[in-house]
Amino acid sequence: MATWGLFVEETEGSGDNRRWEAEMLGHFEGTHEEAMEELRRHAVYYKPRHPLSVRRSWLYRDGDGYLMINRGMTSTYHCRFTAAELVWDSKDPSAAAQATPLSAGGPYDEVPPGYASS
Secondary structure: OEEEEEEEEEEEOOHHHOEEEEEEEEEEEEOHHHHHHHHHHHHHHOOOOOOOOOOEEEEEEEOOEEEEEEEOOOOEEEEEEEEEEOOOOOOOHHHHHHOOOOOOOOOOOOOOOOOOOO
16 A cells, blocks of 8 residues: 655745745555545645635646646635655655555665665
8 A cells, every 4th residue: 555645835925935835735545546535635625825815716637636726806826736655765665665666667665875774
């Protein structure tokens, strides 16, 4: 069973200080389809930081994630929701063994040089 990270990316700040930031919504254990359904639940109930007063929202499925468009009184913002499979953890190399193998057979269970194996 794979571990999935559920993320939202959205605009932070205002004016010339706008920047794109990612936030982890949580982890999920299950299949890709189950992770996408859990991500959809997060996206539907998510309260975006901008605009302050949302007049209307649209949620679109886009490949391995969702795109939310939020129209406010004077501006429109967007959020991107992504489910990403955990393929390596520096503190837990065994996590790689649970990841879905690459079609080319990439070794997820190898610890990169410079990292402790336990």
